[in-house]
Amino acid sequence: MDLIANHISHHFGDLAVLDDVSFTVGAGEVVAIVGPSGCGKSTLLSILGGLLLPTSGSPELRGAPPADSLNPLTFVFQDFALLPWATVEENVEFPLLHTQLSATQRRALVEDALRRTGLTDFRKTYPKQLSGGMRQRVGISRALAVKPAILLMDEPLSALDSQTRELLMEDFVRLLADGGMGAVYVTHNLEEAARLADRIVVLSRRPGRIREVVAVPMTRTERGDIAAREQLLALQNQIWSLIRNEAIDAEREVQHA
């Protein structure tokens, strides 16, 4: 199943946020969206996932999702969005409650999702008892439970410290390698983009337009090697040079606002 951004533009009142953005995420492909702050990255993701109606253009799907997918487009949120009154396993089971699945089938899905994110021993704990990294693992586990075709990840690591970020990034590499799952990965962190994405969509400053689409010329497994580090850094620098001036302007604009 492909996800297509078809000439998407969006305004918040008089403020133009996105301007004619079009691209396609192929089945199993990971596309990162980067750009200066306020360029409409998160807005674009909300539109792609059907949580926000664009002013014009539309998000579209092509082809059938995998037969066992319960929620083909599944979000992973920056703030985790966990129910604080529910335990880890209740949070993971939450999106399954309204489905036709039997209790046994639900339990099996929850079990598998918890295992894949290393949360099996934490099933009975509450979100407030967990560290930020573990909370986001619950968010990822919940997303995996519904067997998504495409993960929509909205700065999933930006609320975490750098060490936790590094560990979770390794988890992402593993998860994206074994499931045939695609992803749209919104981030302001170029290292994350270069490490995880097959292609990087670089947006301009507000209103966000596509400036460039950069392909990452290595498999995700190869990128873990020390040898690849230099090449990835060069790629990050290339992207940074594209957005640096606009990032400065964007920052000044925020300060004047």
Add this chain to the structure above:
Amino acid sequence: MLDRATETSADETTRRVRFRGAGFVPASSRFGGWIALALVIAIWQAAGSARLVNPLFLPAPSAIVRAIYELAMSGALWQHLSASLLRIGVGWLLGTAAGVVVGFAIGLSRLARSVGITFISALFPIPKIALLPLLILWLGIGEEPKIATIALGVFFSTAISVYSGVDAVPRNLIRMAQSFNVPFATIVRKVVWPGALPAVLAGFRITASVALLLVVSAEMIGAQFGIGAFVLQAGNLMQTDQLLAGVVILSVFGLAVGKVIGWLEVRLLHWR
């Protein structure tokens, strides 16, 4: 280089950095309050026993305890208390049920919000006891107008705390549920209701005291039985020990309700 930190030059002595972070974190001691209460009662009792205070104006604690004991023995206590409890119980339940339904409607529907908030803003400031004479005209002189007064008082506070609670449910949780195609009713049941529960329970604390205030006022205006009627009667007959016995019973009732709500909060909001 680190060693330099402990070195002192010949002409300079070291001095400690003054601690200036004290205060502003009052911790309540466990027994302090009880000791203070016991002390006040002891002084009050001593003043009464030494005849420093006229018992007609302020009877000693022992006299109040005796009055409560006699009331309990004669059965009068239960007669008055049960009458009040019935009015509070039925009035509070009716007002709470209606308030929760209307509060949720205002919190979730645009139409209910625009209509509901206008009416609530207009009617909430009215002291509900002022409506008792009208309610007596409408409903007769039985229990109904008293119960209706309490229900009205409870209704408005509940509706306001419920819709504020619904408004305070984090939007990101609702968006999360929508992103998993969770149906409206399940979002209300599994996200909005538990999210609003802290505000709803906080509202219960307020409505419990509103109900107590209104039952006493209503009983003072027109009732044969009930703690309010009893207190008024005792005042008219200058039986201050009985009067204060009634006041103590009201205080104990208020405390008991507070404890029950506190217990509910611990049970239902343990995740906070």
